[in-house]
Amino acid sequence: MPDNEAERLSALLALLILDTLPEERFDKIVSFAAAEFDVPIALISLVDTDRQWFKAAIGLGATCETGRDISFCGHAIMRGDIMVVPNALDDARFHDNPLVSGPPHIRFYAGAPLILPSGYALGTLCIIDTRPRTLDGIELAILSTLRSLAVQELIKSEARHAG
Template identity: 65%
Template sequence: MPDDEAERLSALRALLILDTPPEERFDRIVQFAATEFDVPMAMISLVDRDRQWFKSRVGFEGICETPRDVSFCAHAVHSRELLLVPDALRDVRFHDNPIVVGNPGVRFYAGAPLMLKKGAVVGTLCVLDTRERRFDAIDRSILESLRLLVVDELERQT
């Protein structure tokens, strides 16, 4: 774990959002991301100590969390930069990940860290696909803009 993990977890818990019901304000952003990028999966993932919990999701129906140790988003949270994985089968970090080699068969991942104004990164807005993909500068800009909307909504309630 990174040195700032305790502070990051404290900021996440201060949002009082973990394990709360779905909210239209987040669902709209995730649905737009899935449509805009033409992907079968998109989510707002909040990275807790041992899990990633999905505040909103498309394509992961019935699954509200996964263990942190299989989380692509945990890597993005600690890099603090957009994480792009064009083909997970060719990436040494993820090639044997259960969500890559098993169901749902993730091949592509793009995750934008949800960095709060005070600097803590609490999760990601991410899009995933079952086929390898490219992500150009325009795609990055759109995902970044959507990420900012999510952060605004997260901080609005605190």
């Protein structure tokens, strides 16, 4: 848990975005990410108290959330930079995770924290593959740019509810 967990959760709840219907503006970001990185799964994940909820998702079927206790994104929000897990089977944090040992059989994960101007990381834009891989500098830059687009959309949500 981040040191500022109570404040982070307050910022997340203030967006009034949890459990809302899909929105094209977020769906387009994950669709582009999935295509650009040729991955079967791309998500905009918001990390709540006990779950990670997917505002936008490609490749998970009807799944709209998972427990925070097994989330990769819960680890990623603790960082300022993109968290890359080249092979989850080789990572002590995740090798026995049910999302690795069972469906969707995560091997590769890259999560870019969605950090508001206030400094709170609310979730991630993440890409997931069923095979191990890495990202080069250009790919990391592209993921970072897509993350910035997602944050801009979250800020628009925040402004709508503040006004």
